[in-house]
Amino acid sequence: xxAHQRKLDIKNGCVDLSHGSGGRAMAQLISGLFHEAFGNxxxxxxxxxxxxxxxxxxxxxxxxxxxxxxxxxxxxxxxxLAVHGTVNDIAMAGAKPLYLSASFIIEEGFRFADLxxxxxxxxxxxREAGVHIIxxxxxxxxxxxADGLFISTAGVGVVPDELDLSAEKAEAGDRVLxxxxxxxxxxxxxxxxxxxxxxxxxxxxxASLNDLVAKMVEVGGHGIRLMRDPTRGGLAAxxxxxxxxxxxxxxxxxxxxxxxxxxxxxxxLLGLDPLHVANEGKLVAIVSPEAAEAVxxxxxxxxxxxxxxxxxxxxxxxHHFVQMATSFGGGRIVDWLSGEQxxxxx
Amino acid sequence: xxAHQRKLDIKNGCVDLSHGSGGRAMAQLISGLFHEAFGNxxxxxxxxxxxxxxxxxxxxxxxxxxxxxxxxxxxxxxxxLAVHGTVNDIAMAGAKPLYLSASFIIEEGFRFADLxxxxxxxxxxxREAGVHIIxxxxxxxxxxxADGLFISTAGVGVVPDELDLSAEKAEAGDRVLxxxxxxxxxxxxxxxxxxxxxxxxxxxxxASLNDLVAKMVEVGGHGIRLMRDPTRGGLAAxxxxxxxxxxxxxxxxxxxxxxxxxxxxxxxLLGLDPLHVANEGKLVAIVSPEAAEAVxxxxxxxxxxxxxxxxxxxxxxxHHFVQMATSFGGGRIVDWLSGEQxxxxx
Numbered sequence: 254x255x256a257h258q259r260k261l262d263i264k265n266g267c268v269d270l271s272h273g274s275g276g277r278a279m280a281q282l283i284s285g286l287f288h289e290a291f292g293n294x295x296x297x298x299x300x301x302x303x304x305x306x307x308x309x310x311x312x313x314x315x316x317x318x319x320x321x322x323x324x325x326x327x328x329x330x331x332x333x334l335a336v337h338g339t340v341n342d343i344a345m346a347g348a349k350p351l352y353l354s355a356s357f358i359i360e361e362g363f364r365f366a367d368l369x370x371x372x373x374x375x376x377x378x379x380r381e382a383g384v385h386i387i388x389x390x391x392x393x394x395x396x397x398x399a400d401g402l403f404i405s406t407a408g409v410g411v412v413p414d415e416l417d418l419s420a421e422k423a424e425a426g427d428r429v430l431x432x433x434x435x436x437x438x439x440x441x442x443x444x445x446x447x448x449x450x451x452x453x454x455x456x457x458x459x460a461s462l463n464d465l466v467a468k469m470v471e472v473g474g475h476g477i478r479l480m481r482d483p484t485r486g487g488l489a490a491x492x493x494x495x496x497x498x499x500x501x502x503x504x505x506x507x508x509x510x511x512x513x514x515x516x517x518x519x520x521x522l523l524g525l526d527p528l529h530v531a532n533e534g535k536l537v538a539i540v541s542p543e544a545a546e547a548v549x550x551x552x553x554x555x556x557x558x559x560x561x562x563x564x565x566x567x568x569x570x571x572h573h574f575v576q577m578a579t580s581f582g583g584g585r586i587v588d589w590l591s592g593e594q595x596x597x598x599x
Numbered sequence: 600x601x602a603h604q605r606k607l608d609i610k611n612g613c614v615d616l617s618h619g620s621g622g623r624a625m626a627q628l629i630s631g632l633f634h635e636a637f638g639n640x641x642x643x644x645x646x647x648x649x650x651x652x653x654x655x656x657x658x659x660x661x662x663x664x665x666x667x668x669x670x671x672x673x674x675x676x677x678x679x680l681a682v683h684g685t686v687n688d689i690a691m692a693g694a695k696p697l698y699l700s701a702s703f704i705i706e707e708g709f710r711f712a713d714l715x716x717x718x719x720x721x722x723x724x725x726r727e728a729g730v731h732i733i734x735x736x737x738x739x740x741x742x743x744x745a746d747g748l749f750i751s752t753a754g755v756g757v758v759p760d761e762l763d764l765s766a767e768k769a770e771a772g773d774r775v776l777x778x779x780x781x782x783x784x785x786x787x788x789x790x791x792x793x794x795x796x797x798x799x800x801x802x803x804x805x806a807s808l809n810d811l812v813a814k815m816v817e818v819g820g821h822g823i824r825l826m827r828d829p830t831r832g833g834l835a836a837x838x839x840x841x842x843x844x845x846x847x848x849x850x851x852x853x854x855x856x857x858x859x860x861x862x863x864x865x866x867x868l869l870g871l872d873p874l875h876v877a878n879e880g881k882l883v884a885i886v887s888p889e890a891a892e893a894v895x896x897x898x899x900x901x902x903x904x905x906x907x908x909x910x911x912x913x914x915x916x917x918h919h920f921v922q923m924a925t926s927f928g929g930g931r932i933v934d935w936l937s938g939e940q941x942x943x944x945x
Contacts, residue, residue, distance in 0.1 A: 270942040271937075273831075273942055274831060274832065274936060274941055274942060275830065275831025275832025275833070275836045275877070275936060276832050276836060276935045276936035276937055277935045277936075277937050278937075279831075279832075280840070280935075298765070299766075299840070299844055300691075300692070300765075300766075301661060301688040301691060301827065301828070302659040302660060302661035302688045302689055302691065302692050302694075303659060303660055303661070304657050304658065304659045304692060304694075304758060304763075305657070305658055305659075305660070306656070306657055306658075307653050307655065307656065307657070307658050308655050309653065309654050309655040310652070310653065311650050311651070311652055311653075312650065312651055312652075312653050312755075313648040313649060313650045313651075314648060314649055314651070314698055314700055314733060314734055314753075314755060315647060315648035315649070315700065315734050316700035316701065316702045316734055316735060316736050316751070316753055317702060317736045318702035318703065318704050318736050318737075318738040318751065319738075320704055320738045320740050342647045342648045343648055345646075345647060345648065346646070346648050346650060348648075348650075352660055354660055354661065354662035354753045355662065356662045356663060356664035356702070356751035356753070357664065358664050358666055358704070358749050358751070387660060388660055388661050388662055389662060390662050390663045390664050390751075391664075392664045392665075392666045392749075393942060394666050394746060394942070394943060395942065395943075397743070398745070398746040399744070399745055399746070399749075400740060400744040400745070403704050403738075403745075403749065405662070405664065405702035405704070405736075405751030405753075407660075407662055407700045407702070407751075407753030409658075409660060409755060412650060417650075419644070419646075420645075420646075481647065482647070484621065485619075485620060485621025485625075486620065486621025486622050486625075487621070490621045490622060494626070494645070498645055531621070589622045589623045589626075590620060590621060590622035590623075591617075591622055591623050591624075595620055596616045596619055596620060596739060596740070596741065597740060597741075
């Protein structure tokens, strides 16, 4: 096809405004870089939308914008993050993620080489999660009008028959399970930004949780009331949100909450509470007491749930407080993040 | 709910970094501004994803990022544009648009009052098109790291049974129909940017075309080979793209192509070719000669197709040229936009 004959100079070239203008240069960028990285039958058709077959049932849809800074961080980059985050938002409904869309907003002067690395990470993350990036869009803005690259992904998935996870289903006595250590993603970003050096590098936990969720649903069924991924605002925001939506409170055991020593040390240094720090490969599940043990066992049997823990329970509480019994025998209220700010974490 | 008790000062307030940090401020912004404007049962549930029921069949998915500058322009703003554009990408598959997602990337300091106006335009555009904005995301970046506001919308729709529009279905002899005058959107943006004053203001054609498409499909059925909305790159890019994908060429009649006198005058002044200028409420349809008359009549009977015209035909051409017989009796090749740049038009 004539628009695609000239090759992009990926090694030395940069994105310029012509790559967003709907002309030949844009067609080259899309076919030479994005189609290469995402390669699938849908994109090859070159339509402004992509079609797929569905069976009758329930679907879910979600979207997230990614503005993480820096774009490359220990354990991933904005591309893999953009796939993991949207896959996880679908998975939290107990759904099987199927198809993603990707919208790129690129600052003039962005290096092709970086864009290709990011696109390849997206392609790889999609293949690992068993989803396809079937449609996309590319815009270019002038130098100084963006911060390198922003990506918005949206996704759809199918919900297994009769599964309807919802905060309203939570009851007093339900167990609070988390799938692993808290704070890894946020601390990896912050330590990179602050140029902190620790003996062992702190790596983002960014990962797709759909396979873990499938295993949990298999053994837990309707015993799983709801799941959430504690991203921005951390576990604290997620549990406060669930408390309000379910008209309950939570009582947590600090000792039971897994935090890596390096993350704990970095949090102390940076003045952060691990409960407020973002995670990108963790989930919290509210599970009936009857199902909790089996679900926890299924989580621990999965590579992404090895450090899963039962960290507390839902309680009747008109104030919707999230309370925590501390390691020293005292107690405190775990509130939403309010004054503190951790921007550009995802 | 406690997180939502304090009201946003929409009249005087601005977005700050806390509105993107996953805490209380973000919850307030989302419930106080976006839920107000989009208000529907899905958003009210407060999940990170939204569920809906589907019947067995084919669906389409699409996404677009919107970076238009200025954000407010004659005939619309970035919000209405973000709904129209995504609705249209779905409609071009002959599909019925159903659900949208919206991802907001906001620059610190952006005025709540402007954000509310934009959100309200989105809500209104969605209601007019019969779609629901069922899930969204909000990120805030530091001052100077974005240009006010970027929006990425994604959407899904259902395709009527057995309808499969595709460039490969086009044949030599097919007619090229357009739904109205060309260049209105791009010229409205450019004249606003250049502060051009014309006797009559040039207004963007930004509109949702799904209802027009439904009427066309009703009378045209399989006679409609494919449809596209000629946005970035204009009709020239769209027809060149179709020519390559369908292995055909096109022969157009310049006299038949409707362009408003004000738009033609502005194009001359700005050195633009109306065939390269973006449209946001127009479609081009490649239709079998047998169905063309009925489809054109259906278009003209619709408020958004009053100026519809048959502008030429598909021809066998190994070079995939888009040729045009000019008003002066000559001919020229209509090429992709290449050197010229019209950034930030959508």
